[in-house]
Amino acid sequence: MHSAAQPAPATTADTLLAVRDLNAWYGESHVLHGMAFDIRAGEVVTLLGRNGAGKTTTLKSIMGVIDKRRGSIRFQGSELVGLASRHIARKGIAWCPEERGIFASLDVRENLMLPPVVAPGGFTLEQIFELFPNLKERLHSQGTKLSGGEQQMLAIGRILRTGARLLLLDEPTEGLAPVIVQQICQMIRRLKSMGFTIILVEQNFHAAATVADRHYIVEQGRVVDEIANEELEASMGKLHRYLGV
């Protein structure tokens, strides 16, 4: 277990993303206070924590869609802090925001085709439909006319097309029926088996436990603990204390 002082994890050769001493602000409000963690290629890692702990802000900071950030975020060795979000996306990072960001003035097909391909090896439309058959039948519906689950599938499906290998998924199971949650978790395991690296923000750690390799506990804008998925059962008491559930 790491202490609250956060010794920087040793960066190893397969580290895909290294976050160090990350601070972030919304206007005047200081939200991240020295966030630090590592993600290795091919891992699924969750950020767990209470509301307002800074999980979503961490994803937004990686993506560069926040007012102000300081510190270091290195992706494949290159620094992301200081880059505009469109350049970050072009490096092969894709973000699925918590509010899903489905465009009302675009139909399902246009929503799917919107994010430009940034690297070879992305999903074809056929592969996306195989993963999410519902979308194929709704291609010409207005994006926001879909059910919540379908919108989530659309929001994830469209970033799979881009060829990005690091996916930032912000609460993909939030507010969805259990059967849809299962489907999304299944999809995440499938993506992992295909070699995608995923950072998952979750409130629902039961769902997270079925897909993740490791969990970072986020409190007051920093990582306060790290739990390997195998230790999750044994760490339940601790986890309940952290999450206040």
Add this chain to the structure above:
Amino acid sequence: MAEIFGIPAAALFGQLLLGFINGAFYATLSLGLAVIFGLLNIINFTHGAQYMMGAFVGWMLLTYLGIGYWPALILAPLIVGAIGMIIERTMISRLYKLDHLYGLLLTFGLALIIEGLFRNGYGVSGLAYAIPPQLSGGVNLGFMFLPLYRGWVVVASLVVCLATWFIIEKTRLGAYLRAATENPTLVQAFGINVPLLVTLTYGFGVALAGFAGVLAAPIYAVNPMMGSNLIIVVFAVVVIGGMGSILGAIVTGFSLGLIEGLTKVFYPEAAATVIFIIMAIVLLVKPAGLFGREA
């Protein structure tokens, strides 16, 4: 002579044609405003001045460089649009994080400056611009005499408006534009250069105004104030159609031109005010405009 509702048919159709022509300008100009407002959230008060610049650039190309109407129809919108993009990059782009009011004040001030400069250089009496020889004269349609150039104005505006609608609603570029109108942050996070898209959109909206200006040059005298006279009505059209609606701007522009033309026939006293009366009614009944989405 044939009469319809007690009005000589020729007079009726003549006014309808005039209405259609005015409608063509309303549609093209309000379309540009709608495109700009949609993505930039700026009410472009410089629009009338940019329309006037289109007419002047056309006149200058002919007078100083001997470049005729047809090349000017392409060149003048490009030039005016390029100037618009410079204005967007250097000035308007600084205001996006501020209240709407600042954009309104800036573009209004720019309109006054541009019109002042042209008035200083060319006076206010107006400069003549000849109808291109291919379109001079007219045809007798039996029920009315149609000056060819006026027919051309209606057709050209309609084609440009529909092409704009097609680009925005049916193409990939248009999908970027619509998406960026809704959520620019997310579109940018997908790797799309939104600031560039914004600049191009402003340039395009302004180019539409420039295009209308060249179309107008042979009909109305090329005059520094030609834009400010028209733009007030165009803003009323935009309010009626609903800010930011593409199809709404086109349909409302043409219909209001027609309504204005009909009013001239049946109750000429109200011709100058009918659009504003309709605007007041629409604001009372449907504040977002006939085609606008409720905020």
